[in-house]
Amino acid sequence: MKKLIFIDLDGTLTDESTWLTLNTALGITKEEDELLFIQYLQNDIAYDDWIKKLVEIHTSRGSITKTELKLMVENIPLKEGVLEMVLDLHSKGFHTVLLSGSVDFIVEQIAQKIGIRAWMACSKLIFNENETLIDIISGGDEIYKKETLAEKYIQDNDFMNAEIYALGDGANDIELFKKYKGILIGNNKHLEPITWKSIQTLQEIKDLI
Secondary structure, eight states: OOEEEEEOOBTTTBSSOHHHHHHHHTTOOHHHHHHHHHHHHTTSSOHHHHHHHHHHHHHHSOOOBHHHHHHHHHTOOOOTTHHHHHHHHHHTTEEEEEEEEEEHHHHHHHHHHHTOOEEEEEEEEEEOTTSBEEEEEEOSOHHHHHHHHHHHHHHHTTOTTSEEEEEEOSGGGHHHHHHSEEEEESOOTTTGGGOSEEESSGGGGGGTO
């Protein structure tokens, strides 16, 4: 039987949010970032409007290039055991997919760094002819976008009858955990009731699947 695992990025392979790292690089303060996040959680703004506001703040304060962003991504620290986990999964015949609520540029760079060929992201960075960032295109609420991306990948790559897992840590993994064997890293009260197995470190994956 084929084996497929969707692997989350923020909080799963990294300790910090790559969205926060990106927003900081775009000149957005931690306070502004937190305020927009709270407004979204309280349903004061829609997800797409949240992203538009981030772009507005960024463009009002300058710009950032692909080269600068690539350097930023290279400096994002990964959790201990990431590379070993990926190698172990591949040695056991798993097809791995990095599926993240982050932006495509960051997800692609990290996927290449850790040896995962397949990756998908919920939002897309848009650059002009000078490779300067000018926009962020949102795919919508990450919870449902990740679910949609996963389903499409399964259909397009003939994994309908595969043994499917989802490794994650946050609320945007909830629909994946409902459908597939959810492996929770860390603690999350929203995911725990629908979690297949829980771990605290990536090293534990080796003895789990």
